[in-house]
Every structure is written in structure tokens, then in C-alpha cells.
Amino acid sequence: MRTLSDMPSVALLAAGRPLHFELGVAYEIFGNPPVERRGPGQWYDVTLLGDTAVRVGPFLVEPERGLAHAAGADLVVVPACADVDEPPPVELVEAVRAAYEAGARVASLCTGAFVLGAAGLLDGRRATTHWAHAEELAARHPLAEVDADVLYTDNGRILTAAGKAAAVDLCLHIVHRDHGAAVANSVARRLVMPPHRPGGQAQFVSTPVQVTGEGDAPLADLLAWAGQRLDQPLTVVDLARRANTSTRHLGRRFRAVTGQTPLQWLLAQRVRRAQELLESTDESIESVARATGMGTATTLRRQFKRVAGVPPDSYRRAFRGTIHA
Structure with a gap:
């Protein structure tokens, strides 16, 4: 069991003129453990860092420690x-560079990518930011591979998120990792x-991913119905029949939402x-394939590797070797 001193430390940097939404998102996710991780040393130790009091949106924020x-x-x-x-402020850039050189993971939210770029951390790496600023990021840091069409990127120790809601997605992705x-x-x-969206999903979605509007209630019911039947060989025809609509209309609604x-x-x-079954059970790959509607271990391995990037066997070994006690 970890002790409090062993908790992974998360530093939220507040310097210059940070935006309150992204800062609040990071604090909410990393600063508040879910019920499964409320024991001693099972979550993150979050600290707000900055050398002076900073204005974050309409708020004046006093950091707990300096950027060093x-x-x-x-x-x-x-x-x-x-x-x-x-x-970006020189002291902020230097703090980010020093943290990376000391072995930290560094994640930027929205236009925070400009700080990583100024620190030289995006050179030769894929990165993203809000689509409205992607062209400027690419022009300012030509050695970076700027992709304006994704929600976030993960280069191992360097991670970047697109605008606003994508900051939530990246933070959830880190929790998932x-x-x-x-x-x-x-x-x-x-x-x-x-559940957190994959980073490769496009920034340009005509309506939010959350299915909360009154007009989206039928689709919300369908998603819940399908989610409870993943062990069954569902098809688009099955989904359309359940939703009492045509497959063409269903496809348009899915893409929109x-x-x-x-x-x-x-x-x-x-x-x-x-992934959940591989993490939490000792079920065989064949059993996991059946429970997830993949049918056979061969199909599961092929599809799992295509989506997750590694075979299910490797995922299970890696997860169980790195998960926090």
C-alpha cells in the first residue's frame, strides 16, 4: 500500500494569464479521487505552482509554491x-523545461501548447491545440507536427489537448493510463x-458528445440499451430496428452526436x-472475446490492437505491472 508521500504529484502551473476553465478541469479531475481511490496514497497529490498571485479569469489565485x-x-x-x-513568461517556459528534463510527464491544455513549444518540447512530436490557434502554433514551431483535427495527442511524456472540452478528455485519458x-x-x-473519447476523434463535432438534449433522448436510450448488450452480435440493422428508424438516419444521428x-x-x-475485463479479471482472452461480442480470441486480438495499439495480452501485463497499489 502506498503512503501519502508516495502519491504521484501533479503540478498545476499558474503563471502569465491562465484560463480558469482548463485550470479548473485539471484540479477537479486530479484533485478529487473517485470512491475507488480514496484510500491513503491511491490518488494524486495536486499542488498549484506559481511565483506570484495570478488572475485566472475573474479570480485572483494565490499559488501554494513557486514554479521551481x-x-x-x-x-x-x-x-x-x-x-x-x-x-509565454520566461519563468514558466523554464519551469516546464526543467520538469521534463527531471523526468516528469508534461501535459498542455488548449493553448498551453504554446508554452511547451517555447520550451522546445514539441519539436519532432505530434501536437494539437484549439483549432483556431493551430495554424499559429505550426508557424511558430515548424519542427512540431501540429494536428488540428484531433482531440489530444499522447507522445508518452508529452501530451497536448485541443480546446475546452478536449481538456477533460486528455485528463481522463491520463487517469485511464x-x-x-x-x-x-x-x-x-x-x-x-x-467515457473518455479517443484522442483521434475529430475536434469538429456538430453537437456535443454528451447526449443530454430533449431531442436526443431516443439516442441516449439506444446507447444505454446497446451498452448493456455488448456480448451480443449487434449490427447497425439491430440498432436501427431498436430505434425505430432507418439505418441511414441512424448513421447521421450517430455522427452528429x-x-x-x-x-x-x-x-x-x-x-x-x-479493457475493463483485462484489468479486473483473470478471464481468458477467449472468455473476454465472448463477453464483448468479439466472438473469437483472434477477432479480439485484431480489433483490440487496432484500437488500443497493443495486443490484449500485452495490455493486461502492462496494466497489472504499472497500476497503482
Whole structure:
């Protein structure tokens, strides 16, 4: 069992003119453990760092420690900057660079990517930011591979998120990496969010992924119905029949609300369920395949690797070797 001193440390950097939404998102997710991680040393130790009091939106915030302490953190989070026309503060850039050189993971939210770029951490790496600022980020840091069409990027120790809601997605992705799919989904439920979206999903979704509007109630019911039947060989025809609509209309509604086709959504849910089973049970790959509607171990391995990037066997070994005690 971890002790409090062993808790992974998260440094939220407040310097310059950070935006309150992204800073608040990071604090809410990393600073409040779900019920599964409320024991001693099972979550993150979050500290707000900055050298002076800073204005964050309408609030005046007093950091707990100076930026120099970023070099001792396990994860450094750089929230969005209010003005990308101005170079980021030198002390902020130096703190981020020092933290990375000391071995920390560094994650930027929205226009916080400009700070990582100024620190030289985006050179030769894929990165993203809010679509409205992606062209400027690419122009200012030509050695970076800026992708304006994704929600977030993960280069291992360097992570970047697009604008606003994508900051939630990246933070949930980090929780997923550190604690697994079940815990990440628990955090998402507390936030009244769907399970975290994959980073490759496009920024341009015509309506939010959350299915909360009155007109979306039938689709919300359908998603819940399908989510409870992932062990069954569901097809688009099955979904359309359940929703009492045509397959063409169903496809348009899915893309508008989730940014995915019905089959893409189903596969994502099956893989997500497989991750939970691989993390929390000793079921064989064949059993996991049946429980997630993949049918055979061969199909599970092929689809799991395509979506998750690694075979299910490797995922299980890696997860159980790194999960926090």
C-alpha cells in the first residue's frame, strides 16, 4: 500500500494569464479521487505552482509554491494561456523545461501548447491545440507536427489537448493510463460525462458528445440499451430496428452526436469493455472475446490492437505491472 508521500504529484502551473476553465478541469479531475481511490496514497497529490498571485479569469489565485517546484513533480499540467500573441513568461517556459528534463510527464491544455513549444518540447512530436490557434502554433514551431483535427495527442511524456472540452478528455485519458478504464469511467460518471473519447476523434463535432438534449433522448436510450448488450452480435440493422428508424438516419444521428459511425461506436465500447475485463479479471482472452461480442480470441486480438495499439495480452501485463497499489 502506498503512503501519502508516495502519491504521484501533479503540478498545476499558474503563471502569465491562465484560463480558469482548463485550470479548473485539471484540479477537479486530479484533485478529487473517485470512491475507488480514496484510500491513503491511491490518488494524486495536486499542488498549484506559481511565483506570484495570478488572475485566472475573474479570480485572483494565490499559488501554494513557486514554479521551481515543478521539477519535482511526476506530472506537470500547463493550462490554456489567455493571449497567444504574447510570448509565454520566461519563468514558466523554464519551469516546464526543467520538469521534463527531471523526468516528469508534461501535459498542455488548449493553448498551453504554446508554452511547451517555447520550451522546445514539441519539436519532432505530434501536437494539437484549439483549432483556431493551430495554424499559429505550426508557424511558430515548424519542427512540431501540429494536428488540428484531433482531440489530444499522447507522445508518452508529452501530451497536448485541443480546446475546452478536449481538456477533460486528455485528463481522463491520463487517469485511464494511470488507473485503468474502470476508474477513468468512474471519474467521467461523476462529471456527468461519457467515457473518455479517443484522442483521434475529430475536434469538429456538430453537437456535443454528451447526449443530454430533449431531442436526443431516443439516442441516449439506444446507447444505454446497446451498452448493456455488448456480448451480443449487434449490427447497425439491430440498432436501427431498436430505434425505430432507418439505418441511414441512424448513421447521421450517430455522427452528429458522437462523431462516429454506429459500428465505430460499437467497436469502441467493446474494446473499452475488454479493457475493463483485462484489468479486473483473470478471464481468458477467449472468455473476454465472448463477453464483448468479439466472438473469437483472434477477432479480439485484431480489433483490440487496432484500437488500443497493443495486443490484449500485452495490455493486461502492462496494466497489472504499472497500476497503482
